[in-house]
Amino acid sequence: MFFAIGINDKEEQLEYEEGLMNCEACGSYGRYNVFMICTVFYFFFIPLFRWNYRYFVETSCCHTVYQLNDEVGMAIENGERIIIRPKDLTLIRKGNGSKVCSRCGCTTNEDFEYCPKCGNRFK
Secondary structure, three states: OOOOEEEEEEEEEOOOOOOOEEOOOOOOEEOEEEEEEEEEEEEOOEEEEEEEEEEEEEEOOOOOEEEEOHHHHHHHHOOOOOOOOHHHEEEEEOOOOOEEOOOOOOEEOOOOOEOOOOOOEOO
16 A cells, blocks of 8 residues: 655745835845745645744845744735834844754854754754
């Protein structure tokens, strides 16, 4: 008997059109690109369950990545007009190429896929 099951992360771009913002990382003007990552359980290539929703923001100017507050991310996903404030953001990766681990706070400039300190996957 053959079963094709799997678990994988899926990324979706979310609609966010609130205009220009002043980037705290590089100081120039840009836009927020908001996206969501969730874990999906597949059975015969059909997605059955989704969980572990995480929301992120990438700046268009320097490509700095922030994790977005879950409540604000859900509101954007539901189509509400929300303004993203600095208190809603947690730095994940600076635009100059450095990455910050969301679990332990380790900062690295290397192009690692996983945190060298705790093993958490960078995203």
